[in-house]
Amino acid sequence: MATGNGTLQGKVVIITGGGTGLGKMTALLMAKEGADIVIAARRVGAIEQTAKEVRDIGPRALAIPTDVKDSQQVNSMVERTLAEMGGLDILVNNAGIVRGQERKPLWEITDEEWHLGINTNLTGAFHCSRAVIKHFLDQGHGKIINIASGNGMRGQRGDFMYGTAKAGLINFTRILATTFAPNNIQVNCIAPGFIDVTQLQPEPVSSAFFRNAQFIPVGRFGVPEDIGHLALFLASEASDYITGGLFANDGGGLAGGVSPTGYAPVIAMEED
Numbered sequence: 001m002a003t004g005n006g007t008l009q010g011k012v013v014i015i016t017g018g019g020t021g022l023g024k025m026t027a028l029l030m031a032k033e034g035a036d037i038v039i040a041a042r043r044v045g046a047i048e049q050t051a052k053e054v055r056d057i058g059p060r061a062l063a064i065p066t067d068v069k070d071s072q073q074v075n076s077m078v079e080r081t082l083a084e085m086g087g088l089d090i091l092v093n094n095a096g097i098v099r100g101q102e103r104k105p106l107w108e109i110t111d112e113e114w115h116l117g118i119n120t121n122l123t124g125a126f127h128c129s130r131a132v133i134k135h136f137l138d139q140g141h142g143k144i145i146n147i148a149s150g151n152g153m154r155g156q157r158g159d160f161m162y163g164t165a166k167a168g169l170i171n172f173t174r175i176l177a178t179t180f181a182p183n184n185i186q187v188n189c190i191a192p193g194f195i196d197v198t199q200l201q202p203e204p205v206s207s208a209f210f211r212n213a214q215f216i217p218v219g220r221f222g223v224p225e226d227i228g229h230l231a232l233f234l235a236s237e238a239s240d241y242i243t244g245g246l247f248a249n250d251g252g253g254l255a256g257g258v259s260p261t262g263y264a265p266v267i268a269m270e271e272d
């Protein structure tokens with residue numbers, strides 16, 4: 001049984017990268033609100049597990065193995081969604097490479113590494129948005145939620161592919177929003193700060209990074225629910241007048257400008 005208020009009852013949502021982390025939490029929160037969920041990512045075991053947990057909550061779920069870098073796979077995933085779920089109302093472009101892109105001198109970055117970072121974090125969202133937009137136009141409504149990053153708004157040292165792609169995703173959001181605003185299609189962007197997703201991996205991990213949150217104004221790292229609840233709001237009718245929005249969800253990190261850039265040393269500002 002879905003346990004929420006039914007705010008997404010009857011809606012069908014695609015969440016890319018929904019087998020782990022923020023995408024998984026968003027899938028489960030939206031399922032609790034009654035939405036049927038399609039989970040699209042590469043690791044079959046992880047997306048099948050999220051689908052099972054959605055079905056345990058109540059709504060229908062479909063796990064479709066998809067590499068968002070591959071437009072053919074994305075087109076097939078959307079076609080299968082429409083055929084098997086009977087519709088589509090919301091797209092969450094969440095797939096991304098957070099880690100695993102080694103930071104190295106600019107001159108050592110290969111073409112392959114550049115394209116991997118840009119194609120996963122930016123082009124994937126283009127592929128998915130292009131694949132759903134005609135359907136949204138035909139039905140006269142739709143919502144797209146892009147998951148960018150605070151690093152799309154700051155130049156973190158050595159963060160070439162990720163930071164550049166996320167900055168692109170932020171402006172892609174605005175361009176989609178203004179282009180389709182007259183068509184009752186809302187497009188918004190969430191820029192998470194540092195969110196601890198270590199417990200929402202197929203093998204939960206621990207990370208030393210998440211031990212010291214003193215650089216975050218609220219004094220703690222984010223939890224996946226912090227992002228999931230905002231995504232839920234942006235998927236709901238309560239946000240129908242919001243489009244082209246960029247929502248930092250980071251415990252005040254951008255407001256304070258104090259997130260680590262990998263450059264400035266930590267300097268004590270106050271005596272304890």
Ligand SMILES: NC(=O)c1ccc[n+]([C@@H]2O[C@H](COP(=O)([O-])OP(=O)(O)OC[C@H]3O[C@@H](n4cnc5c(N)ncnc54)[C@H](OP(=O)(O)O)[C@@H]3O)[C@@H](O)[C@H]2O)c1
Pocket residue numbers: 016017018019020021022023040041042043044046066067068069094095096097098120147148149150191192193194195196197200
């Ligand atoms: N956690 C944070 O602190 C934080 C901060 C800022 C922004 N974000 C953004 O939030 C989003 C979710 O990240 P997360 O923290 O939840 O990390 P995560 O658990 O690693 O989630 C990323 C997801 O993206 C999927 N993915 C990666 N490449 C893909 C591809 N080519 N095709 C399809 N799916 C792909 C992965 O699944 P497969 O590997 O199975 O494909 C994985 O499930 C990302 O866009 C990330 O940049 C996170």
